[in-house]
Amino acid sequence: MEAKKQDRGLLRIDRDECKGCGLCIEACPPKVIALSEELNHYGYRTAVYAGSGCTGCGICFMACPEPGAITVLRAVVHSAARTALEGSACASN
Amino acid sequence: MSSDTAVEYEVAQGRSKSFYPRFERKDELQHQTHYCPGCGHGVVHKMLARAIDELGIQDRTILVGPVGCSVFTYYYFDLGNVQAAHGRAPAVSTALKRSRPESIVISYQGDGDLSAIGAAEILHAANRGENITVIFVNNAIYSMTGGQAAPTTLLGQKSTTTPEGRSALGEGYPLHESELLATLEAPVYIERVGLGDNKQIAQAARAIRRAVENQVRGLGFSLVEVLSPCPTIWKMQPVEAQHWVRDVMEKTFPLGVLRDRTREAQPRPAPATPPALEEIPRLLGLEHGERLVKDERQVLNLAGNGSALKRTGERARAAEVDLEVRIAGFGGQGVLLLGEVLAEAGLESGLEVSWLPSYGPEMRSGTSNCHVRLASQSIDSPLVSAPGILVAMNEPSLRKFDRTVRPGGWVIYNGEEFPADCVRPDVRVVALPFTKIAHELGDARASNMIMLGVLLEIAGVLPDASVAAALRRLVRNPRWVELDERAMAGGRARYREMFAEVHA
Numbered sequence: 001m002e003a004k005k006q007d008r009g010l011l012r013i014d015r016d017e018c019k020g021c022g023l024c025i026e027a028c029p030p031k032v033i034a035l036s037e038e039l040n041h042y043g044y045r046t047a048v049y050a051g052s053g054c055t056g057c058g059i060c061f062m063a064c065p066e067p068g069a070i071t072v073l074r075a076v077v078h079s080a081a082r083t084a085l086e087g088s089a090c091a092s093n
Numbered sequence: 094m095s096s097d098t099a100v101e102y103e104v105a106q107g108r109s110k111s112f113y114p115r116f117e118r119k120d121e122l123q124h125q126t127h128y129c130p131g132c133g134h135g136v137v138h139k140m141l142a143r144a145i146d147e148l149g150i151q152d153r154t155i156l157v158g159p160v161g162c163s164v165f166t167y168y169y170f171d172l173g174n175v176q177a178a179h180g181r182a183p184a185v186s187t188a189l190k191r192s193r194p195e196s197i198v199i200s201y202q203g204d205g206d207l208s209a210i211g212a213a214e215i216l217h218a219a220n221r222g223e224n225i226t227v228i229f230v231n232n233a234i235y236s237m238t239g240g241q242a243a244p245t246t247l248l249g250q251k252s253t254t255t256p257e258g259r260s261a262l263g264e265g266y267p268l269h270e271s272e273l274l275a276t277l278e279a280p281v282y283i284e285r286v287g288l289g290d291n292k293q294i295a296q297a298a299r300a301i302r303r304a305v306e307n308q309v310r311g312l313g314f315s316l317v318e319v320l321s322p323c324p325t326i327w328k329m330q331p332v333e334a335q336h337w338v339r340d341v342m343e344k345t346f347p348l349g350v351l352r353d354r355t356r357e358a359q360p361r362p363a364p365a366t367p368p369a370l371e372e373i374p375r376l377l378g379l380e381h382g383e384r385l386v387k388d389e390r391q392v393l394n395l396a397g398n399g400s401a402l403k404r405t406g407e408r409a410r411a412a413e414v415d416l417e418v419r420i421a422g423f424g425g426q427g428v429l430l431l432g433e434v435l436a437e438a439g440l441e442s443g444l445e446v447s448w449l450p451s452y453g454p455e456m457r458s459g460t461s462n463c464h465v466r467l468a469s470q471s472i473d474s475p476l477v478s479a480p481g482i483l484v485a486m487n488e489p490s491l492r493k494f495d496r497t498v499r500p501g502g503w504v505i506y507n508g509e510e511f512p513a514d515c516v517r518p519d520v521r522v523v524a525l526p527f528t529k530i531a532h533e534l535g536d537a538r539a540s541n542m543i544m545l546g547v548l549l550e551i552a553g554v555l556p557d558a559s560v561a562a563a564l565r566r567l568v569r570n571p572r573w574v575e576l577d578e579r580a581m582a583g584g585r586a587r588y589r590e591m592f593a594e595v596h597a
Contacts (some may be wrong), residue, residue: 010102011292012189016124020130021324021332023332026332026333031325040229040487041487041488043487043507044130058105062106062140062291062294064136064139065126067108067109067112067139067142071123072104072106073105074104074105
């Protein structure tokens with residue numbers, strides 16, 4: 001049985017700060033951001049993370065015009081986990 | 094390997110510490126900027142903030158803000174902040190840098206500010222080679238004032254002052270400010286970058302960091318021009334505007350380095366230490382303790398003979414129309430248009446009307462509201478401080494004005510659930526998800542017209558023909574007229590359904 005591959009990155013989006021411009025959706029290379037169906041407190045549809053597939057590249061952060069609407073996190077690679085991650089990276093190459 | 098390998102995550106990119114944690118601006122909106130969705134200013138702000146973080150200069154950086162949409166830099170950046178008069182940021186920066194040479198002084202300007210009214214200041218600051226950093230955000234138009242042509246407007250580009258498109262014969266050619274400054278001897282670094290796609294954005298971040306770093310190294314004048322989208326004034330969706338930067342704007346304003354003398358430039362000698370404050374009178378030849386003679390003349394009382402309009406304080410008789418409406422929402426929701434249609438319809442029906450908009454410099458996302466009065470008698474003041482009808486397009490607007498509604502008045506609220514703590518026994522409420530209803534009708538932007546439909550039913554004083562004529566005068570696009578009429582009819586129908594028994 002194959003181990004579930006851990007994402008290299010993780011995305012946090014502040015729904016109150018997002019204005020739904022969609023630039024992060026356009027910018028995201030793996031296309032893991034979408035626009036919400038429901039509106040936020042201010043009446044905007046906002047960006048939402050698909051929940052998996054983030055590579056932690058940070059491009060969405062640079063494309064987003066709001067100072068703190070997006071936070072990009074990256075996996076901290078401990079020596080034990082590194083082998084796991086490298087293994088999966090090689091497998092995908 | 095085991096599947097439960099715990100992967101920990103740490104923040105790689107997040108809010109820069111050069112920004113304030115909260116922006117002390119309007120009551121409800123302290124966690125976001127005042128910029129429209131998709132505005133380039135936010136992106137440039139972030140690049141600048143990051144460069145300042147990385148260079149570790151937050152405590153000695155002074156940001157000089159311009160006049161224009163980015164006038165509020167002081168709300169956002171946790172730096173030394175000075176807000177200069179229109180176009181004068183490079184002159185103010187010169188003074189700051191010379192008097193506080195250890196500071197890092199950044200002049201932030203738009204294209205109207207830098208290339209039109211401030212054309213002289215930037216030219217001379219560059220020509221003197223002042224050791225400052227200039228961030229020049231170019232969106233080819235005057236945005237804050239509503240879309241007039243700027244010196245940088247492209248040939249053929251439509252604006253409110255070039256409705257047929259800019260022509261070289263009438264308005265001249267787009268001004269290439271960076272190229273112009275690159276003909277001077279003194280500047281050390283000038284580059285034009287864009288925000289047209291990921292690659293351009295990455296390059297823009299590098300250029301901004303370099304321009305700041307040059308100053309830290311004391312090299313001299315650095316300027317980065319950023320081609321930046323303005324979705325609101327260009328009337329485009331944010332992504333479309335971003336592509337327009339890359340596909341259209343860049344053809345007139347090619348990207349690239351126009352001047353780079355950072356390698357050969359020598360750090361500029363520090364200016365001579367200014368004299369101590371107490372030394373200045375002696376240096377100026379003023380005797381110790383001498384004071385400038387104050388002009389003792391009294392300020393003329395410009396108020397004159399008092400108010401010409403005498404408030405009668407008398408309410409119009411019941412049979413007469415005296416409608417006071419307050420409409421509030423965030424910019425872009427059609428607050429002002431709703432009010433305009435109402436006022437125009439009143440005018441069409443022969444009533445006295447007033448329409449008073451009240452909004453900040455932001456085009457969208459700021460709060461916006463307007464006062465409308467319709468009356469059979471002449472109107473003493475266009476201010477509506479105690480509305481008979483309040484139209485609240487979102488919750489913050491409701492909370493701002495709900496206490497002002499006159500007893501016996503109405504609130505039309507955009508939202509299914511009316512906040513319990515806003516309920517008043519003496520005010521009637523129509524709370525519906527107008528945005529959603531409008532979306533079902535064909536476009537969420539028509540929600541204002543559904544609300545207008547409800548308002549017209551409540552007011553019951555304007556003939557349908559007047560409203561239709563007003564709408565046609567204000568909304569030119571036939572597709573929108575059709576949609577707006579449907580939306581209005583929808584609003585009227587909703588109201589009648591809700592209050593059928595009352596009128597039966």
